[in-house]
Amino acid sequence: MVKKWYQAASLTGLFLCAALAFLFWRAGVFTSREALTDYLAQFGWGAPLVFVAFQAVQVVLPILPGGLGCLAGVIFFGAWRGFWFNYIGICLGSLAAFAIARSCGRPLLESLFPPRLIEKYDNKLGSGNRFARWFAFFIFIPVAPDDYLCFLAGTTSMRWQLYTAIILLCKPASIALYSMGLTAVAQNIFGLWR
Template identity: 75%
Template sequence: MIKKINQAASILGLLLCAVLAYGFWKAGLFNSKEALTSYISQFGWAGPAVFVMFQAVQVVLPILPGGLGCLAGVILFGAWKGFWYNYIGICAGSLAAFAIARVCGRPLLESVFPAKMIEKYDRWMGSGSRFAKWFAFLIFIPVAPDDYLCFLAGTTRIGWRLYTAIILLCKPMSIALYSLGLTMVAQNLLGLWR
């Protein structure tokens, strides 16, 4: 039941993002960085606040691939502000995922994530200090399934303090690589704002 709700919410969120992107495209907001920046700035503090909230929710309930959210932050707010808004939102969402898993336990993992993924990371990461070391490494690199790992961590013995330190210290590298790397791809391959 939870898996179906999660899938439906993800599909609905993806459709809403596609409609929003189409609306931006039709309005000519993707024709220049200045047009997009001007449009977003008219919302004042609400623009960044909504984006940060979107990124936080995105960790708990994936709507888009995480890298696309990071790219959106940099496109909408620029490299530095986009990085910080991504960082704040993703860290907040990571803490929320941990808290939810801490309350719901393993049944949540089993109802939301594929059994093969659970078995793979259970076997590979182990428990205790071994788990914490692997968790920190995987959060640091930009290719691991971070959302799942945050939920998984909530079902282990890792403490709040250590978990929070790992998230706050290891997330910046992967967020920076996603944010700036995908921005370069968008600019070079898609000819964005040339």
């Protein structure tokens, strides 16, 4: 039951994002960086706050692939501000995922994620200090399933302080690589606002 609700919520979020992107495109918001900047400026701090909240929710309830959210932050707010808004939102969401899993325990993992994924990372990460070292490594690199790993960490004996330190210190590298790397790809392949 939980898995179906989770999938339905993710699909609804994806549909709403696609509809919003279409409306922005129809309104000419995506025609240039200036048009986008002018549009977002009318919302003041509301635009960054909504984006940070979106990124936080995105960790707990995946709506878009994480890399696309990072790309959106850089496109919407520029390289540095986009990076910081991505970082703040993703870190808040990572803390929320840990708290939810800490509260709900292992049955939550089993109801939301495929058994193969759970078994793979259970075997790979181990427990105790080994888990903490591997967890930090996987959070640092940009290709691991970070959102799942945050939920998984919540079901272990890892202390809040250690978890928070790993998230705050290891997330910037992967967020920067996603943000800047995908921006470069978008500019080179799609000619995004040259």
